[in-house]
Amino acid sequence: MASMLPDNPSLNRLRVEARTLQRQADAGVADALDAVRRHHPRADIALAPDRFALHDAQLTVARRYGFSGWPGLVHFLEAAAALSVDPARIDENELSAADKFCSLSVLHYTEADAPPRWAAAAHLLAAAPELVNDHIWAAAAANDPDALARQLAAGATVTEKGGPLGWEPLLYLCYSRSPATSLDQTLAAATLLLDAGADPDAGYLWRGMSTPFTALTGVFGEGELGPRRQPRHPFAADLASLLLERGAHPVDQQALYNRMFRRDNSHLELLFAHGLADAGPSPWERRLGEAMETRAQMWRRQISWAAEHGFSERLSMLARHGVDTAGVAVAVADLPADPDILDDNGATALHHAAWDGDLELIDRLLDAGADPTIADAKFDATPLGWAEYAYQSEAADRLRSAMRR
Structure with a gap:
């Protein structure tokens, strides 16, 4: 399964985390006991002795971050030490x-x-x-x-x-x-x-x-x-x-993630042409082992995003190449009943259209009465601000004109 480690993970930091968990579990701290019960495969046995063992704390920490055990976590961190770059x-x-x-x-x-x-x-x-x-x-x-x-x-x-x-x-x-x-x-x-x-x-x-x-x-x-x-x-x-x-x-999980946000499928066409559908383990998968996401997880993310955003052509392409998309319901790309409704992140549909530079959608939303002066809840920025930050100059020009009306 995919690692859920924080950015710039440190083995020393995780050792401290395991020792802290051990002490807190021994002291009966509720959050620590809950973490053990959720992540340790034999929690009742591990918590039964008078003292919660360090190796059980390490196992709990490792599984919390998506590893089968402490040795797998250590193996990844040792490899990552030579490969990690923080620009x-x-x-x-x-x-x-x-x-x-x-x-x-x-x-x-x-x-x-x-x-x-x-x-x-x-x-x-x-x-x-x-x-x-x-x-x-x-x-x-x-x-x-x-x-x-x-x-x-x-x-x-x-x-x-x-x-x-x-x-x-x-x-x-x-x-x-x-x-x-x-x-x-x-x-x-x-x-x-x-x-x-x-x-x-x-x-x-x-x-x-x-x-x-x-x-x-x-x-x-x-x-x-x-x-x-x-x-x-x-x-x-x-x-x-x-x-x-x-x-x-051809199996490049990060490239697939980076290119999944928009409708264009040219990257998938090229990767499928070079064996994406049935390629064996990559050098990176062999090197990093269980820290990397599985192919099933990789495809699940691609399918979910495509379905939620109405990318029907992408789903059809995946299905043609043997990816199981059965039972996936594709969202219908349509305007919200209220064009100014805020989503879970406190932004309107016009904010997202501005970010993507989707001129057609911007025009449709404006024609439906969307208010270009609404600021989002997180950054306190209008759709114009989003377009400018994303360097979507054409979208920014369209929104400036709308705000002058």
Whole structure:
């Protein structure tokens, strides 16, 4: 099952948590006893002795976070220690020009992701084009095949981790969103790296999460901040095809999650064409074991989102490829009876349409009387504010006009 650990998990922190649970259970603290009863498979036996054993506390903690036992949790945390990267911890003011270019160029999957950063990276490179010669990671972030060839000729290796994020060069190439290069340059740069031995399944664990952010994840892009703040690679289809043809495993749980929010199914078409439906275990699944979600969990999330949001074409595609969608009821995409009703997160349908940049839905909601001046309950922002934050400029223009009426 999928791990439910917090960001940046620490073995020392979890050891302290287990010892604390042991002491609290011994003291009869109600919350501790409830945790043991909910997560320990033999709670009554474990709580029967005069002293609640540390190994029982460790088992309870491990199962609370989705592991079968403490050894499995420890195995994952030991692996994660070498694979975890937290982009939010980078102090870009302390970086060299080449490292700062790398950091500005790539998706971080944090609130920092936004078009001005990639424009700043392009400006930095234009002002100091020689920075691509500083190291292989800058050459990769620039998608510069000539600079990469020079780096490789000078002895750089494609498996060495470095740069501001501690990534392999291929990851900087795949996550880069600036500067704009041609398709031919991008594919030539990626091919150079792959020919030199780069791993098409290269990846890292974002803040220690158990679902790897792979090279494919970076190419496919998108995610919770939307397609303008976390866009696909400019040549996503061609670059993803190259990676898959060179051996990238088609089961990429994080890419599937990041791309599930909108109706487009091009990523699924490509992954199914390369064996998504019946592929064996991926290198990451073998490496991380039970910490990763099962295929059943992966498909269940895809089906649930598609059904709840009326993505009937996606459900049909999944069914055609053997994914069990039987009995799934597809929500009918229609306007709410009250266009200004707040959802569980305190936002209106117009807020969500603005976030997605769905101009057709925005117009339908406005025609139905939706009020564009309503602020949501969480951020106290209007739909216009949501559109601006998501860099949905067309939606923002539409909403400004509506607010002037």
